[in-house]
Amino acid sequence: MSMLTKSILPKSFLSKSMLRRGSAALALLGAAVLPPQAARAQEHKGSKNYPPLTIKQRLGPPAPQAQRTLHPRIPLLDVDGSLVIKSKKPLSLAKSCGACHDAKYIAEHSYHASLGWDEIYSQRPKDRPWDSGPGPFRRWDPLRNTTLHGLYSDPAKAHGMPPGIAEWQRRFGRYHAGGGPASKIEFNCLLCHMASPNHDERARELSAARFEASSMATLIGTGLVIRDSQGQLQWQPQQLDKQGAVAPEQLGLGRPRNENCRACHMGPGRYQDAVHFGFRAENRSAATTGTVFAAERIFDSGMNLAAKEGLATPFDVHAERLVGCADCHHSPNSPVHGAGGSGSEAAPAHLRFDARRASTGEWLLRPNHDFVKGMTSQGTIARRMAGSMRGCADCHDTEQSHPKLPHQDLHFAKLSCSACHVPQVYGAARRMTDWTLLGPEQQPLVGYRGTTGDPNEPSTLIQGYRPILLWQERGDGERKLAPHNLMASWFWTETPKAASDSPAKSSGKRSQDQAAQQPSELERPISQKTLAQALFTPEGAYRPEIIAALDGNADGKLQRKELRLDGPDKLTAVRQRLEAVGVQQPRIRAQLQPYSIAHGVQSTPFALRQCTECHGQQSRVAASLPLSEYIPGDVLPSLVSDARLVKQGKLERKPDGWLHYQAEPMPDLAYLHGAQSFSLLDRIGLGVLLLCCLLSLIHGGLRVLAQLRRRQRISS
Structure with a gap:
């Protein structure tokens, strides 16, 4: 019987067969993590004797407990200001919360509501004319391939909102707090201030375009609201007092918890429990950087991490020290x-x-x-x-905590703290997203760094990766080296016939010339829906002409390695299918998006300590980062212009077909001894050294001759 099983259940409770099955099951599940309550109670203070695991921890963290609060009881009002206990109408948080708080001011001063809608570019980027502003409404998203241009629908279905907003909310509204351009969806205070908001039920209302009821659906599970057999939301009057008010303890009102932030920034699910994790697009933080903001120690994770038995460090040391999201990202x-x-x-x-x-x-x-x-x-x-x-x-x-760091002022001026304190990312992260083709599930083709397989499969071994150090603009002319991940994305665009540039030829001959063309102002990315119509039959199978063009081994099926546009015939087949569904002048574009790595901070023993990591031949500042094993359409990606990075490095195509980003040191920003050399400066230095040696020899020789002559004169 394993020690792990002994620590979970008493020996008298288990038979030998149960112990064998339990040990095997626990081995497959992996070591559990401490729930937040246990993590707060546990102070290691240098001790390595960690508390035993329990069945409660195996079942996942408990539901958040209601916080003690001075908040008064809240009358629940509808949009007309009437009590919902009488009107039976959907909840209006603008009226309910607005009785004490300036709800309009809060919604107007929240970039979680606007998502960049109010930040229109005065001049569109020349490399991305399809972006009219920052954020998911106005900026093309490489993870979801969405812009409002691709979501235009019937004006009758716009629900009084700007074109495309209603459809965007139906698809991605669960990751938006409401408000902003979504005028029919109130800014939802409960998503952040409630202990257990029901995101799934809220998303169900949004996907059905029942926008006014989305706030009410957030309360399902509190006893205040239920869904009847017809799928309609119904109030439970017995849960409210005679004044139609609810106790704040019943809602679990309080300051935003980490779990509230994770619901959107790290995807749905129990992501505070490192046993349950994912790298999908919904988990944006992990998908783009591979980092995890959690207090659990890495060797307690259920993920199949390489050599994790020696990783006695938390996923993030700040989370271990009880620093929450709201502690750093507070109200100004x-x-x-x-x-x-x-x-x-x-x-x-x-x-x-x-x-x-x-x-x-x-x-x-x-x-x-x-x-x-x-x-x-x-x-x-x-x-x-x-x-x-x-x-x-x-x-x-910093000075007191780095007593052995030489040239402290210089290092602190040129390096971000994360450059040394995030030396390794232990999760996997995207390195490429290919929207030029779709997989069998009509999803993009994705490649990960830090693993050789699908990181969402529990059996896949995850090795992690070393972030690349890039010079980042910090404002006021300050530039520092900071760790980044780079993700290359390829996608189709279309240009109306009225555009000034000439149509792309359908001969399949492509690329360096076309890739170098400046995008037209009318050029727009092709939506996932349009691409799926071109590649698949209504039944969901690949079209015969697509199979004929891509099926390299002629087995009638498309394998993962065959789904790539790496030849003119393949390119022609897909372009013709796009033209057949109405796409005008389809062409492939590519971009390189950097992602700064700010979380995943390691404890002191795991921080970077070797000077040769930067001052050596294998310097991180001059590292090579693999991007893709093939280049769709032979189009090279270009670095996005709004990344606030100093332009550096270059793309290199390796003999095996891989595309790499080769970082290059920038001597005008910092000279790295041991990692950089200048031929002219080296020649001058060598010449000065040889000249000094020669002059020393001449000087020494003349002194020897003078001494000999002096002795001769004395002897004579």
């Missing part, structure tokens, strides 16, 4: 956290610190929900707030 006008330094939008630029504070009452009335944020390459929304969050040096005494 919070009287507790304050306006902070000059990087905050709420503080004047000429002040290093602003002592003025809003009173508690003023803040409760109008809490600014434009939360402070860090500086990332992918965070294009609310760039006005970039860098407003307190940095590492605002909490840590």
